[in-house]
Amino acid sequence: MTFVKPLNSSLIHRAAPGPKLLALILLITAISIELPFIDDTIKPWIPACGLLFTAALYALAFPGVGKFLEQVWNLKLLIALISIPQLLFGTPLATVLSATVRLTDAMLLAALFSLTTKTRDLLDSIESALGAKWLSPLTRLGLKPATVSLAFAMTMNAIPMIMKFLNQTKEAQSARGVKPTPVRMTIPLLVASLKYADEYAEALTARGVEV
Amino acid sequence: MLIEFDRVSVAFEGTIALDDVSVKLDQKRIGVIGLNGSGKSTFARLLNGLVKPTSGSVFVGGVNPAEDAKAARAQTGFIFSNPDVQIIMPTVLEDVAFSLRGSGLKKAEIDAKSRAILSRFEIEHLADQAAHSLSSGQKQLLAICAILVTEPKLIVADEPTALLDLVNSRRIARALLSDLPQQIVLVTHDLELAAGCDILVRFAGAKIVQIGEPSTVISSYLAENA
Numbered sequence: 008m009t010f011v012k013p014l015n016s017s018l019i020h021r022a023a024p025g026p027k028l029l030a031l032i033l034l035i036t037a038i039s040i041e042l043p044f045i046d047d048t049i050k051p052w053i054p055a056c057g058l059l060f061t062a063a064l065y066a067l068a069f070p071g072v073g074k075f076l077e078q079v080w081n082l083k084l085l086i087a088l089i090s091i092p093q094l095l096f097g098t099p100l101a102t103v104l105s106a107t108v109r110l111t112d113a114m115l116l117a118a119l120f121s122l123t124t125k126t127r128d129l130l131d132s133i134e135s136a137l138g139a140k141w142l143s144p145l146t147r148l149g150l151k152p153a154t155v156s157l158a159f160a161m162t163m164n165a166i167p168m169i170m171k172f173l174n175q176t177k178e179a180q181s182a183r184g185v186k187p188t189p190v191r192m193t194i195p196l197l198v199a200s201l202k203y204a205d206e207y208a209e210a211l212t213a214r215g216v217e218v
Numbered sequence: 219m220l221i222e223f224d225r226v227s228v229a230f231e232g233t234i235a236l237d238d239v240s241v242k243l244d245q246k247r248i249g250v251i252g253l254n255g256s257g258k259s260t261f262a263r264l265l266n267g268l269v270k271p272t273s274g275s276v277f278v279g280g281v282n283p284a285e286d287a288k289a290a291r292a293q294t295g296f297i298f299s300n301p302d303v304q305i306i307m308p309t310v311l312e313d314v315a316f317s318l319r320g321s322g323l324k325k326a327e328i329d330a331k332s333r334a335i336l337s338r339f340e341i342e343h344l345a346d347q348a349a350h351s352l353s354s355g356q357k358q359l360l361a362i363c364a365i366l367v368t369e370p371k372l373i374v375a376d377e378p379t380a381l382l383d384l385v386n387s388r389r390i391a392r393a394l395l396s397d398l399p400q401q402i403v404l405v406t407h408d409l410e411l412a413a414g415c416d417i418l419v420r421f422a423g424a425k426i427v428q429i430g431e432p433s434t435v436i437s438s439y440l441a442e443n444a
């Protein structure tokens with residue numbers, strides 16, 4: 008007997024994974040680039056509008072603002088890690104703000120996507136999309152659908168691990184009485200991630216994955 | 219299966235990890251003990267080709283892992299100490315099912331087989347959970363399920379209980395030593411676990427220094443390092 012958690016049935020949950028992924032990519036692109044035809048007076052407000060739009064999408068999938076705020080809170084360290092070094096290097100506040108909001112927004116959108124999509128459905132749709140005729144030049148170049156979908160799954164898996172290292176590093180530094188700043192955290196975080204990557208590659212090989 | 223080492227040495231830049239080791243083993247539960255850096259993991263990794271001998275040769279059931287890594291990996295399941303690095307797919311069921319990709323089975327069959335192994339280890343209720351949200355003990359059970367579902371002939375486990383508490387260690391010990399039909403090579407620092415094997419191989423200074431009855435090997439290990 009299994010107890011499958013009843014899946015949330017919002018429009019966003021039910022959307023087909025393929026088009027949803029396409030929408031994600033388009034939205035992230037729209038956030039990341041400076042659209043040339045937009046008036047200078049509106050420009051500074053675009054990142055904020057994007058964030059609002061994302062909050063609205065979250066509300067559509069999960070009633071209320073709780074889920075959205077929870078995800079923002081999850082990203083707090085990453086946000087600090089991105090913005091503080093820029094400020095230290097003297098980048099103007101407005102630029103830092105705009106870049107940080109955009110990046111946060113992109114990560115929130117990606118998180119929303121993974122929260123509302125079953126990985127297996129996603130992988131299936133990536134594999135079948137890559138199997139489609141119009142993409143056959145890519146497959147002929149040696150891009151295997153299975154490899155691409157595996158890379159996707161591994162990326163989604165790596166995110167909680169990096170978050171774990173982030174927390175461990177922070178706690179270890181606090182325990183030794185130093186205030187964990189992004190600058191201090193970079194090296195241990197890198198070391199932990201590289202070590203993880205090494206062991207992960209070995210475990211993959213042992214499970215018969217050709218990488 | 220017969221595990222055969224013929225004058226095997228392994229050198230990494232500067233260090234000799236294994237020094238001219240020859241041995242033949244075909245017991246069902248083979249325990250490997252020894253101090254840190256004595257060569258146990260190197261020995262274990264040679265069995266599925268993760269490490270290749272610098273000189274000499276290894277045969278496992280007639281397969282040479284250094285030459286035919288694919289065949290070696292198909293017949294050998296490897297369990298690491300850190301369960302975090304063994305998880306490939308985001309959810310429990312998907313991770314087990316991942317092992318059966320390319321098995322030629324239909325999706326429904328893969329699902330059924332994966333669920334069956336999860337229920338054998340009493341973690342079927344976790345099937346749809348995020349794999350990273352499990353406890354270390356549950357993760358290690360998941361890793362074992364993901365390996366056993368492919369029915370390998372040999373299991374190699376390198377300190378599978380190193381990160382676990384007493385209860386979870388015993389659970390893993392039971393899963394690996396009592397309930398398993400397969401042959402297993404078990405590397406461990408846990409002497410209670412080692413005592414449950416049929417034979418113990420003891421490493422020291424990159425060599426095998428003793429092979430025998432677990433109680434005998436454990437008492438000379440304790441005496442020598444008193």
Ligand SMILES: Nc1ncnc2c1ncn2[C@@H]1O[C@H](COP(=O)(O)OP(=O)(O)OP(=O)(O)O)[C@@H](O)[C@H]1O
Binds near residue numbers: 231235255257259
């Ligand atoms: N990839 C490597 N590169 C360089 N040296 C290595 C490598 N792997 C092992 N060694 C060295 O080889 C020796 C044997 O290592 P091995 O990992 O086999 O020991 P072990 O018995 O498993 O130890 P432990 O109980 O600490 O796991 C050690 O001196 C180790 O530092």
Ligand SMILES: [Mg+2]
Binds near residue numbers: 258259260376
């Ligand atoms: Mg070791």
